[in-house]
Amino acid sequence: MQTGNRIFAALIDLKNFTMAKYTAGVLFGEELQALYEDAKNNEFAVPAVNVTGTDTINAAMEAAAKVNSPIIIQFSNGGAQFVAGKGMPNDKLQANIYGGVSGALHIHTLAKYYGIPVVVHTDHAAKKWLPWISGLLDQGEAYFKEKKRPLFSSHMLDLSEEPLEENIHTSVEFFERMKPLGMAIEIELGVTGGEEDGVDNSGVENDKLYTQPEHVAYAYTELSKVGRLFGVAAAFGNVHGVYSPGNVELRPVILKNSQDYIQKELKTKPKPVYFVFHGGSGSPQYQIREAIGYGAIKMNLDTDLQWAFWEGVQKYYKKNEPYLQGQLGNPEGPEKPNKKFYDPRVWLRKGEESFVTRLQTAFEDLNCINRNA
Numbered sequence: 001m002q003t004g005n006r007i008f009a010a011l012i013d014l015k016n017f018t019m020a021k022y023t024a025g026v027l028f029g030e031e032l033q034a035l036y037e038d039a040k041n042n043e044f045a046v047p048a049v050n051v052t053g054t055d056t057i058n059a060a061m062e063a064a065a066k067v068n069s070p071i072i073i074q075f076s077n078g079g080a081q082f083v084a085g086k087g088m089p090n091d092k093l094q095a096n097i098y099g100g101v102s103g104a105l106h107i108h109t110l111a112k113y114y115g116i117p118v119v120v121h122t123d124h125a126a127k128k129w130l131p132w133i134s135g136l137l138d139q140g141e142a143y144f145k146e147k148k149r150p151l152f153s154s155h156m157l158d159l160s161e162e163p164l165e166e167n168i169h170t171s172v173e174f175f176e177r178m179k180p181l182g183m184a185i186e187i188e189l190g191v192t193g194g195e196e197d198g199v200d201n202s203g204v205e206n207d208k209l210y211t212q213p214e215h216v217a218y219a220y221t222e223l224s225k226v227g228r229l230f231g232v233a234a235a236f237g238n239v240h241g242v243y244s245p246g247n248v249e250l251r252p253v254i255l256k257n258s259q260d261y262i263q264k265e266l267k268t269k270p271k272p273v274y275f276v277f278h279g280g281s282g283s284p285q286y287q288i289r290e291a292i293g294y295g296a297i298k299m300n301l302d303t304d305l306q307w308a309f310w311e312g313v314q315k316y317y318k319k320n321e322p323y324l325q326g327q328l329g330n331p332e333g334p335e336k337p338n339k340k341f342y343d344p345r346v347w348l349r350k351g352e353e354s355f356v357t358r359l360q361t362a363f364e365d366l367n368c369i370n371r372n373a
């Protein structure tokens with residue numbers, strides 16, 4: 001019996017060894033770098049999913065497990081606060097900070113049981129949100145001391161509204177603090193149009209919506225002095241949210257121009273930069289694939305998944321409307337109980353299922369199927 005168990009355990013080890021490319025759990029350091037390189041060299045991007053609580057976190061992990069690929073799960077400052085609860089005091093950003101910590105710990109606890117590698121990340125932090133990132137790093141450093149791994153895989157600073165030198169200088173300072181933890185940084189150059197999480201860039205002049213290659217080269221030079229684990233969200237006409245077609249035109253070739261410029265000027269290998277694609281909701285697959293071909297390794301997904309979650313709930317309501325008007329009474333009789341229809345586990349699950357289905361389509365669009373094999 002003992003021997004049998006040992007053989008069985010060895011077989012399971014062998015299965016894990018041969019089937020999974022990345023460790024199930026939260027990725028950081030060398031393994032995170034390997035994923036970035038893998039994505040760039042093999043022309044796929046990892047979906048970065050904005051989440052707001054355990055429902056969307058779990059749905060994101062479920063989708064990643066179904067397609068057997070790594071996933072990036074990210075919290076905006078508002079998403080992190082929502083994890084803590086809108087009713088929790090937040091006068092010192094404690095809901096933004098500890099909501100983020102709570103969400104990250106949820107992923108640390110469960111990702112290995114979903115059997116998937118997860119990059120845990122925070123989305124846009126403009127200048128006024130730097131205290132949020134500092135607070136998360138205080139917690140992250142304490143976590144690292146105890147666990148020898150970071151709480152978050154990466155943070156994004158979005159100082160694109162500030163002068164370029166300030167943007168890069170501040171980003172370098174944060175990167176220096178994050179590097180010893182095995183963390184990556186994401187920065188933004190140029191402005192993503194549209195509106196997200198209360199930041200409205202819909203009135204920004206058009207030239208800021210297209211990042212200059214010289215600016216990317218400058219950022220690349222300065223951040224490279226600290227380390228390799230950095231991503232650049234460059235603007236190439238991308239817009240947050242979904243709008244009817246307007247004046248702004250998506251030009252992924254902007255990314256290629258920057259890659260070629262840096263390769264030539266700084267004598268690097270081809271495609272030196274890890275690019276991040278923001279504001280891609282509603283983009284056709286051919287443009288997404290074009291951006292990926294130019295080194296976009298991460299694509300943010302928020303708006304389309306918000307709609308998917310809602311649509312799942314909406315369809316459920318429409319289908320079961322007569323059973324959702326009171327605790328008792330439906331077409332089968334005035335005394336019939338409706339508990340099994342209004343139980344949140346039933347209708348929230350419909351939102352999750354719809355979210356999972358839409359996210360699987362995104363994995364396909366990003367050429368990110370079976371990337372953990």
Ligand SMILES: [Zn+2]
Pocket residue numbers: 124192196240278279300
């Ligand atoms: Zn964004």
